[in-house]
Amino acid sequence: MLNWRFIAVVAMVATDMVAATQAQSSRKPQSPVSLKDAYRNAFLIGVAINSPQIKGQDMGGDAIVERQFNSITPENVLKWEVVHPEPDVYNFDLSDQYVSFGEKRHMFVVGHCLVWHSQTPAWVFRDDKGDSLDRDALLKRMHDHIQTVVGRYKGRIQAWDVVNEALNENGTMRQSPWQKIIGDDYVEKAFQYAHEADPQAKLVYNDYNLENDQKRKGALVLITKLKAEGVPVDAVGLQGHDSMDWPSLEDEDTTIGAFASLGVKVIISELDIDLLPPATEHATADVSVHVEQDPKLNPYPKGLPESVQKELGKRYSDLFKVFLKHRGAVIRVTFWGLSDGDSWRNDWPVLGRTSYPLLFDRSDQPKLAFHAVLEAAGGKN
Ligand code: XIL
Numbered sequence: 001m002l003n004w005r006f007i008a009v010v011a012m013v014a015t016d017m018v019a020a021t022q023a024q025s026s027r028k029p030q031s032p033v034s035l036k037d038a039y040r041n042a043f044l045i046g047v048a049i050n051s052p053q054i055k056g057q058d059m060g061g062d063a064i065v066e067r068q069f070n071s072i073t074p075e076n077v078l079k080w081e082v083v084h085p086e087p088d089v090y091n092f093d094l095s096d097q098y099v100s101f102g103e104k105r106h107m108f109v110v111g112h113c114l115v116w117h118s119q120t121p122a123w124v125f126r127d128d129k130g131d132s133l134d135r136d137a138l139l140k141r142m143h144d145h146i147q148t149v150v151g152r153y154k155g156r157i158q159a160w161d162v163v164n165e166a167l168n169e170n171g172t173m174r175q176s177p178w179q180k181i182i183g184d185d186y187v188e189k190a191f192q193y194a195h196e197a198d199p200q201a202k203l204v205y206n207d208y209n210l211e212n213d214q215k216r217k218g219a220l221v222l223i224t225k226l227k228a229e230g231v232p233v234d235a236v237g238l239q240g241h242d243s244m245d246w247p248s249l250e251d252e253d254t255t256i257g258a259f260a261s262l263g264v265k266v267i268i269s270e271l272d273i274d275l276l277p278p279a280t281e282h283a284t285a286d287v288s289v290h291v292e293q294d295p296k297l298n299p300y301p302k303g304l305p306e307s308v309q310k311e312l313g314k315r316y317s318d319l320f321k322v323f324l325k326h327r328g329a330v331i332r333v334t335f336w337g338l339s340d341g342d343s344w345r346n347d348w349p350v351l352g353r354t355s356y357p358l359l360f361d362r363s364d365q366p367k368l369a370f371h372a373v374l375e376a377a378g379g380k381n
Pocket of ligand 1: 075076164239270285287344
């Protein structure tokens with residue numbers, strides 16, 4: 001089988017050599033060639049990396065990560081089910097490699113995520129007999145997990161998504177096992193434990209759909225309460241699993257502004273843009289949602305028409321202009337995956353679709369949207 005990533009790297013190196021030669025002969029200043037350089041004075045540009053990339057089994061992908069991005073997030077390897085699959089078993093094999101990956105390349109290394117209801121084994125909430133734990137026992141379990149995981153990477157992971165997705169769509173607290181057993185204050189406990197384990201780490205509350213009115217209001221109440229209680233929350237992560245028409249640019253703008261006015265930083269933590277037909281009635285990023293396959297939901301199995309590439313580029317460019325407007329408040333924009341082939345959107349919420357949500361295509365070539373994002377930086381940074 002052809003190794004497209006290898007070919008892509010060779011092609012990239014070749015292009016660079018030609019560019020370098022041209023630059024030398026014409027002595028014209030070069031325009032910014034990487035995302036991280038284009039946005040250097042605005043915010044960090046991150047990417048979520050997967051196991052093959054962490055293990056060095058995708059060298060072409062790794063070269064792009066190194067060249068284009070200055071921050072990484074682990075797509076899965078620091079989630080509870082991977083790092084702590086059984087009560088007395090911690091598995092740090094992949095997460096150690098993940099952290100070294102970032103350190104070697106002098107990147108801003110993010111931890112994702114400590115307390116969530118998904119990708120958390122059922123045993124976490126039960127005792128040896130299979131009965132539900134009580135509040136104190138679950139708090140102890142949460143404390144030990146956070147102490148062990150955050151403590152292991154103290155000073156090496158610079159920011160943690162501490163609590164993921166604590167809110168319902170109407171802004172009330174989600175009745176997750178954490179909330180049901182511990183109560184609403186599980187959120188502040190998680191932040192306190194994380195701060196105790198690494199006082200230098202930046203701590204993030206992360207969620208999706210915060211651009212929607214009701215959910216945003218709930219999040220603003222939550223963050224206001226945490227700040228008033230002196231809970232160490234530094235930033236809000238807007239996941240950013242967007243579509244071509246959601247959220248509106250106005251809602252994105254309002255949302256970033258609203259959190260910034262509370263004195264927390266804002267991160268676009270999991271950016272991708274879905275251009276396939278919507279599979280659910282309302283926009284969601286709930287990983288437990290599954291929708292039946294249907295050819296109508298997969299209109300571009302063989303490639304994306306140029307006109308749609310352009311629309312995607314315009315959408316990315318418009319969103320980045322909003323992020324740039326809030327530079328200083330927005331401190332990082334992280335893409336949820338490197339290339340379209342890597343994206344979770346190919347299998348969620350419908351299995352086996354051909355999705356085009358990112359800036360690099362299935363052969364690791366920069367898409368029109370990549371150039372649109374570079375251009376949106378405007379060379380004024
Ligand atoms: C996704 C991963 O990308 C998939 O590989 C995994 O199967 C499910 O989770 N919100 C989050 C992320 O906070 O952790 C999710 O990542 C996407 C939605």
